[in-house]
Amino acid sequence: MFRVNTALDSVSLRRIIVGQHFYYPKMSQQHQEQGQSAKKGPSPKPRGHPRDSPDVRISKSLSYLLRHGAEKAGLNIRQDGYAKVSDVLANPMFRDVTFIHLQDIVKRDQKSRYHLLFEPQTLESACTDVWWIRANQGHSIKNIELDLQLIESASEIPMAVHGTTRQAWNLIATQGLSKMKRNHIHLAQDVPGSGVISGMRNSSQILIFVDVQKALDAGIRFCLSANGVVLTEGNGDGFLSPEFFLRVENGNRTPLQGWEGSGPIVLAPLVQANIKVDDVVTDGAQPENLLS
Template sequence: MSSTDADMLQDRQERRQAKKDRKRQEPRQHTSGHSKGEGGRGGGSAKLRGLPKDSHDVRISKTLSWILRHGSQSEGLAMRPDGYVRVDELLARPKLRELSLAALQKIVESDSKNRYNLVFEADPKGGHETWWIRANQGHSIKSVALDLEPIGCHADIPSGIAVHGTNKHAWQSIEHQGLSKMTRNHIHLAQGVAGSGIISGMRSSSQILIFINVQKALDAGIKFYLSDNGVVLTAGNDQGFLPPEFFSRVETADRKPLSGWDGPEGVPATSSDAKPPMTDDTISSQSAAGGTAGTDGGLQSAIAANVDGVEGLEKKVKATTL
């Protein structure tokens, strides 16, 4: 299941559970006179998000992620346009009261996918410095405008690759309608597959890998961005889709291409000023291109360049020999 698919399924399950929790709490709040900040719509319940099988730490992480990506309003948290909320207000929520600043900092530092960003800066409203936190991507809150880095061409992606992971069932519809951002602000694309050193953008359990021709999509007017943690993001077209015409290759998790989808993965990023190594073939072609009059000069220059390179390498080897 893709990261987006799994999150949306879990969100639906947890919303239903949260609704049940609120209904159970409302009569008690009415009779006891508790404020909204103690539970219910104004401050959220104290129940952690996640599934019963999840460990306590996992449920804390899922709760933090959900609040910062989707649930700040239901938790009564003020969120800046760039997605940051005050840490002191976050840790005052019933769900996270057991969490200290030190524990939160440890979660942020140890997160394998670099999901969060912590900053210590002045409060725009009050002037004094305080801690702020945000999720680096994955929001469904429409008012959040992250300071994302625009991608102007394919070469702006460090790895040269943008790939989305999903499951076999979802692929049946994606193959025809394309990738959808669904309720989120963006479609998420990783810069590589699991195990390739990529830290974020795809679940390791993905069954189908969809590689995107980013340059073709850019040329068609679709915008792409890089998040702080290296995830490639796009809102897709006007309907929120990235159509199949921009899929360059689709393969299974064991790297076997699907029938009809055996194109390239992407364009590996290379330095614009990199020069190919000098070979006998390139020397011959350069000599031929120079014509009869320039043959000797071009050939001698090429040979001299190679000789200088070899001699320089030999000197370095001698200098470092023990």
């Protein structure tokens, strides 16, 4: 479900900026101890491949927990997708993860998958520092209503492209793109090779370019997530029909026979740049093989 926020300024990550350095309010000792004290018993295996670095496996575990596994793990998650950091760190999967380590993973994630939020409490009886974290998109958890920016014209984004595998394309070519178990179909605003692309795996073998304006005119809604991923719920059945495919290419940018469209797709100038993306820290380097 879309919850459209045309301003995206109702909440923001509170921080002090000095030059290019970011300083965050500290998590209280009480919260850190709560998270550490709950980490008892055998630690479940982190997600990801054993050959992945420890930070990549932590990020994949975090992605799964916040996008899909909160209910199974007994994690309380707000309707806007945020969970308390202290609750997340209390999960045995994050036995060895400190708050500072978590901040570093969020900050260095090139695709800005996560957002940390600091909400000071005004009541004297309440804790004075509450940190929250959410995944910016990619949820299969129902009833999560993210603050998304409504796209009203195709001119507001340079392009919308979905990356997939050759095997999956055989079905997509006939039935269209499906949101499957997720809440949205994910589209990127550029193709691999042009930098880090949120919303698409770098290993995509097939690139499906979407005619956003045609779909908008047909009543399909599109929104932009805080980390720049174009999202759509598709039609009433959760599909984006092939009639809205502009062109389909192989991963090397050569056209797929029968799906050449009107020619190569290039970045379009933004005629109406009114999309305000949430402020997320993304400096630093991070491995590219995390979940998209």
